[in-house]
Amino acid sequence: MDAPVKGWVYQPVPGFESHLARELSEGGSGCAPQRAGPFYLSETPPFMPNGASPDIPRDTVFWFQNCWLEPFQAVFASISEAASILRGIQRNWVAALFTQYRRGALIMKKLPPLSAKRRPFPWRAPDSPMGAWTLLDAHTLLASPRCSSPFPNGTLEFEEDKIHPPSRAYLKLWEAFALTGAMPGKHDRCLDAGASPGGWTWALAMLDATVAAVDRVSIDDALLTLPNVSFIKHDAFTLKPEDIGRIDWLCCDVICYPPRLYEWVEKWLASGLCDNFVCTIKMQGEPDFETTRRFAAIPGSRVTHLHHNKHELTWIYAPVASASPSALR
Numbered sequence: 364m365d366a367p368v369k370g371w372v373y374q375p376v377p378g379f380e381s382h383l384a385r386e387l388s389e390g391g392s393g394c395a396p397q398r399a400g401p402f403y404l405s406e407t408p409p410f411m412p413n414g415a416s417p418d419i420p421r422d423t424v425f426w427f428q429n430c431w432l433e434p435f436q437a438v439f440a441s442i443s444e445a446a447s448i449l450r451g452i453q454r455n456w457v458a459a460l461f462t463q464y465r466r467g468a469l470i471m472k473k474l475p476p477l478s479a480k481r482r483p484f485p486w487r488a489p490d491s492p493m494g495a496w497t498l499l500d501a502h503t504l505l506a507s508p509r510c511s512s513p514f515p516n517g518t519l520e521f522e523e524d525k526i527h528p529p530s531r532a533y534l535k536l537w538e539a540f541a542l543t544g545a546m547p548g549k550h551d552r553c554l555d556a557g558a559s560p561g562g563w564t565w566a567l568a569m570l571d572a573t574v575a576a577v578d579r580v581s582i583d584d585a586l587l588t589l590p591n592v593s594f595i596k597h598d599a600f601t602l603k604p605e606d607i608g609r610i611d612w613l614c615c616d617v618i619c620y621p622p623r624l625y626e627w628v629e630k631w632l633a634s635g636l637c638d639n640f641v642c643t644i645k646m647q648g649e650p651d652f653e654t655t656r657r658f659a660a661i662p663g664s665r666v667t668h669l670h671h672n673k674h675e676l677t678w679i680y681a682p683v684a685s686a687s688p689s690a691l692r
């Protein structure tokens with residue numbers, strides 16, 4: 364029998380469980396989160412993409428890899444019954460087992476397989492929901508037909524280019540674009556702040572965008588030979604929007620305290636000179652929950668922990684960008 368679970372099931376970001384635990388225990392639900400294996404069950408809501416408003420509740424949660432949005436429990440008698448409960452709801456299910464591995468593998472075999480292939484880029488997450496399930500014991504399923512992430516268990520692996528990009532940081536930008544379906548098009552003007560050694564600049568240049576890379580130290584020499592890349596040796600934050608002029612995308616991966624980034628982004632937003640943003644909010648020691656909420660409060664924003672993020676979150680604001688369908692596979 365199915366029974367809805369009150370609240371949400373959180374899959375923490377590996378290595379940053381304590382951030383999630385803190386967000387949930389300081390949350391306003393009044394109840395401490397429950398634990399089931401690696402999962403946290405809580406009545407404190409996740410930050411939902413594009414659901415931002417100027418009022419972001421103090422208890423909003425950001426530090427998770429995936430959040431199960433419609434969790435339910437079901438008791439089942441057999442492997443076939445467990446699989447048929449899930450199959451009866453929808454097609455896409457990823458397992459997140461922490462116990463009952465053998466039984467779980469048998470259930471998995473009876474579900475439509477998910478592709479384990481690395482994704483090419485450009486690639487966009489499908490619109491169909493991605494469900495997740497686990498076993499609490501030999502006869503109890505915990506599952507959710509909808510999750511915050513369109514990627515299985517919140518993870519996305521790309522076919523990497525191990526030769527050309529000077530750093531692997533470009534995977535964050537690819538993931539942000541795959542998640543939102545929005546990315547720079549040919550000749551779009553991009554500012555890449557904190558560009559060195561040049562992974563993001565490379566990714567933007569490969570989209571045929573025109574890239575101005577800014578950093579205190581130079582980017583990789585090979586990038587400087589590309590006709591659509593220029594380099595400005597400067598402190599990004601002392602560059603005013605008017606110094607740069609109209610751009611389509613501001614991409615920022617500068618290592619700095621989050622309030623410094625927020626202050627700069629505010630100037631860009633106020634200037635009206637940039638339409639779209641992808642910025643890494645890098646935590647310096649303690650996570651900065653307050654500045655994170657300020658970013659999230661910008662209506663239409665998304666603040667998320669990407670699979671390729673480390674001790675950082677990504678703020679994405681792309682209200683007018685639309686992905687070119689031909690760029691998407």
Ligand SMILES: C[S@@+](CC[C@H](N)C(=O)[O-])C[C@H]1O[C@@H](n2cnc3c(N)ncnc32)[C@H](O)[C@@H]1O
Pocket residue numbers: 529530531532533556557558559560561562563564577578579580597598599600616617618619
């Ligand atoms: C994480 S790295 C960026 C990696 C880059 N996105 C890539 O794809 O290769 C951070 C960069 O921020 C630069 N940086 C730090 N403070 C800066 C500032 N105030 N202005 C410009 N760049 C800065 C550092 O020099 C460093 O190259």
